[in-house]
Amino acid sequence: MKAILAATLTAIAALWGVPANAQSSDYPNKPIRIVVPFAPGGGTDLTARIVGDALSKAWGQSVIVDNRPGASSQIGIDFVAKSPPDGYTLLWASSDGISILPAVKPTVPYKIPDGFEFVSTFAAYPLILAVNAKLPIKNMKEFVEYAKAHPGQMNYSSSGAGGGGHLLPAYIAKEIGVEMNHVPYDSGAQTVVAVAGGHADFGTAAPSSTAPYVEGGTVRAIATTGKGRTSLLPSVPTMAEEGYPQFTEDLFYGMFAPAGTPADIVAKLRDGVQAVLKQQATVDRLHTMGLEPLGLTGNDYKQFVVNDLKRWGDIAKAIDFKLR
Template identity: 40%
Template sequence: MTMLKTLVRAAAAAPLAALAFFAVPPASAQDWPTKPVHLIVPFSPGGVTDIAARVVGQKLSEMWGQQVVVENRPGAGGTIGVDAAVRSAPDGTTLLMATNGEITINPALYKNLTHDPQKDLVPIAMVTNTPLLWAANANAPYGSLVEFIAAAKAKPGDIAYSSPGAGTMNHLTAEWFAMITGTKLLHVPYKGGAPAAAAIAGGEVPVSVLAVSSALPHVKSGKVKVLGMTTQERTKLAPDWPSAREAGIADFDASIWVGLFAPKGTPAGIVAKVAKDLKAAIADPAVVARLNTAGAEAAGLDGEAFVARIRADTARYAQIIKAAGIEIN
């Protein structure tokens, strides 16, 4: 554990000149936008990224007097959509809504990317944050994170957990959890969050790392119980669920965030205007309510703070991928 923390800190401290946020020339955005803005989502409709794009995009359309057109470009773990955004003209007419997976995980996971998301994109702001949690089948013999950890230590490698797929944020969160708790778990990848949740509801596997939105229907049905959050704080979406910190797990805070990005070279004036208007949009109570219904919390982290979060996440997940030997063929 000490070695992992040292590696992460060392990597996080390295210069990240790649983040183009600091290299964009100033420009006036007084008349922008003068035509529709295309918002690329690197996943199919219906997921947390798509919902964030449509909810926020609708509000920005009202504010700008121009249509925000959501374009779904799914495939290859989000790399196809990111590639399309990177290759777009840097004039503010194309933006990207992406998760920490595409921005901070994929560079360490995929060896043949045709782009570098941290060199080729300008980070504007974090839009939403979706908490993750450990959930278990209702008949599992443990009812809390403390009991789950004890069971996993008693039988190393015996307890299986489902995830939406290899290399996903849920997968890396489980591996990170295993590293810091000194446990060994068996990974069983599924094709998406819904099948992974259905697997524990049906008893195919005893536990899983799930997003709140994936867990809720099964919790309400009584087939799944929540062991605890993977975050240091309880979530406002379900305040009765205990945090990782309450289970005595420090230095562990994992969630799926969705951020807004622009192609490298987009004028700083436009980036600043989008950031300002986005902050106003996600402060709107109606927008917040719609995001909460989808299992996401409005974020609003921007500027240096967002860049710092990207830097820290990139270092952390690169080391987890290496330490866990995760590979995508």
């Protein structure tokens, strides 16, 4: 039956003098939507807009960033997974919902890696552990001492339950043997706002979300989880430098398309993101945000995510961390 239908469609296309693959070959011929599963203002949103603006200019077609926060990024990610695989609804996500949440919550409604086509990564970034500036904490030693002196009293904010900003502090708490309380929000930007306003004692978020509040004096950056110091906050030591190499973790931002999206459309999207990434102006802008360019595509991207999923799964298992 499928063969008959395909032949019929091809015949109809031929009668009208239109190639059977016209829908792919003239892509894009209408506005593209890039879904960001977080509220505006965080690193995921900011990087999505860099790419969206560049693709819009290059292709002469509107590229709209559609923020769909909620359920620790599950709402936006699942929306894309269930969207038509035609290249007009795409996902711009971070490690949080792609390789961390699925590692600790097997009931997420989408499947990694089977639910998506892996278009391209864009940037890698660390998390910055930042505390409210009024607390007497200036380094990891003082952080641990303060936490142990206030068991069960420290609150930490994150961009959602089950993301890196939740799992990493839970890992820290387990390692130092102190209970802490999690307060979830809908973006990295909101994570830091909560710390700055005293609604949380500390939080972990991307450098781009954290730096303005460090400069404003309302939060104090204690350490970065990156393998090296970040260019945006160069005076902030790494976790390894502070004596905690086990907390070294870099996350990523990247583009995905629903599984089944035609290969030529995926290729055009991949080439589009890669072209943006190769521009020196983009590299410079990423550095001003504390990000490092990361241009994995296709199977390399997919394997990277699978390995990352296993890494976070191992951490969750080691500290008996689960979400229902």
